[in-house]
Amino acid sequence: MVTDERERVRPSGVWATAVGVARVRALETARENALFRDPLARAFAAAGGLWPSASPLPDDEAARRRRAAVAFSIVIRTKFLDDLLRQASASGVRQVVLLGAGMDSRAFRMDWPEGTRLFEVDTAAPLEFKASVLRQERAVAGCERITVAVDLREDWPGALAAAGHDPAVPTAWIAEGLLIYLPEDAVEVLLSRISAQSATGSRMGLTLGSRGVIERFGAGAVPGSAASMWLSEMPEDPVAWLAGHGWEAQSHSLRACAAAYGRPISTPPRREERPGGLISAIRR
Ligand SMILES: C[S@@+](CC[C@H](N)C(=O)[O-])C[C@H]1O[C@@H](n2cnc3c(N)ncnc32)[C@H](O)[C@@H]1O
Numbered sequence: 001m002v003t004d005e006r007e008r009v010r011p012s013g014v015w016a017t018a019v020g021v022a023r024v025r026a027l028e029t030a031r032e033n034a035l036f037r038d039p040l041a042r043a044f045a046a047a048g049g050l051w052p053s054a055s056p057l058p059d060d061e062a063a064r065r066r067r068a069a070v071a072f073s074i075v076i077r078t079k080f081l082d083d084l085l086r087q088a089s090a091s092g093v094r095q096v097v098l099l100g101a102g103m104d105s106r107a108f109r110m111d112w113p114e115g116t117r118l119f120e121v122d123t124a125a126p127l128e129f130k131a132s133v134l135r136q137e138r139a140v141a142g143c144e145r146i147t148v149a150v151d152l153r154e155d156w157p158g159a160l161a162a163a164g165h166d167p168a169v170p171t172a173w174i175a176e177g178l179l180i181y182l183p184e185d186a187v188e189v190l191l192s193r194i195s196a197q198s199a200t201g202s203r204m205g206l207t208l209g210s211r212g213v214i215e216r217f218g219a220g221a222v223p224g225s226a227a228s229m230w231l232s233e234m235p236e237d238p239v240a241w242l243a244g245h246g247w248e249a250q251s252h253s254l255r256a257c258a259a260a261y262g263r264p265i266s267t268p269p270r271r272e273e274r275p276g277g278l279i280s281a282i283r284r
Pocket residue numbers: 014015017018021022099100101102103104121122123126150151152153175176177178181
């Protein structure tokens with residue numbers, strides 16, 4: 001009999017980035033003062049061939065620093081969105097949608113109030129890979145977990161509704177490490193669709209590529225690396241942009257969140273710091 005492991009689809013293209021994110025979470029989980037604990041992250045990284053080590057460290061110092069900066073931002077954004085989801089649950093939201101869910105294991109690692117339904121939306125290949133690792137780990141979700149295999153550039157609201165999402169009650173939406181992989185027009189369509197499915201009281205957590213990041217990190221990035229696939233950055237004024245879609249948003253910089261979490265960035269900002277890529281929003 002062919003084992004589950006041998007049948008497993010190999011990470012490739014944009015979804016391979018989700019396994020890289022899991023590796024970063026596994027490293028954080030091993031820290032004594034971890035900002036979160038993600039016990040499944042290591043199994044995802046190992047199944048994708050990224051544990052114990054990832055690809056060799058780049059030779060040049062600047063590339064190594066860029067890689068460390070991306071890893072740091074993943075840790076901070078994970079904690080930021082964990083907190084946002086706890087607040088959403090506390091406000092009574094019982095429906096969660098993770099867009100571009102990748103190897104996000106919040107369904108398993110967080111405490112959910114009774115009656116919570118959590119939808120994970122991604123393309124079929126990462127969801128299959130994830131399912132095989134979850135089976136191997138005998139993972140048990142702490143809420144009702146529903147996976148929806150669909151491309152977010154297509155009619156995903158139809159697929160989500162067919163899976164049982166109810167737009168009449170509030171939803172907590174998370175788009176973490178996703179929008180940067182979509183072209184700007186697709187981001188705009190995605191946001192319109194989210195907004196159309198969001199009852200009053202819905203919440204949203206987004207991470208946006210800060211302005212200039214593609215030029216600084218993506219240009220010259222190793223082909224096939226995450227940064228080489230980045231397509232869009234945040235608009236000039238993300239709060240106004242979201243207001244236009246019916247959301248009352250707050251924008252937080254990585255630096256401010258990192259300091260609040262006891263992980264201050266010691267290097268001074270190289271340019272004027274603007275509120276940045278971590279967004280929380282409430283539907284009015
Ligand atoms: C960097 S990973 C982040 C995964 C997860 N949100 C996290 O933070 O752990 C980006 C994810 O977005 C998904 N993604 C990118 N473009 C997509 C699309 N057009 N439709 C569905 N999923 C997409 C990828 O498959 C991948 O799992």
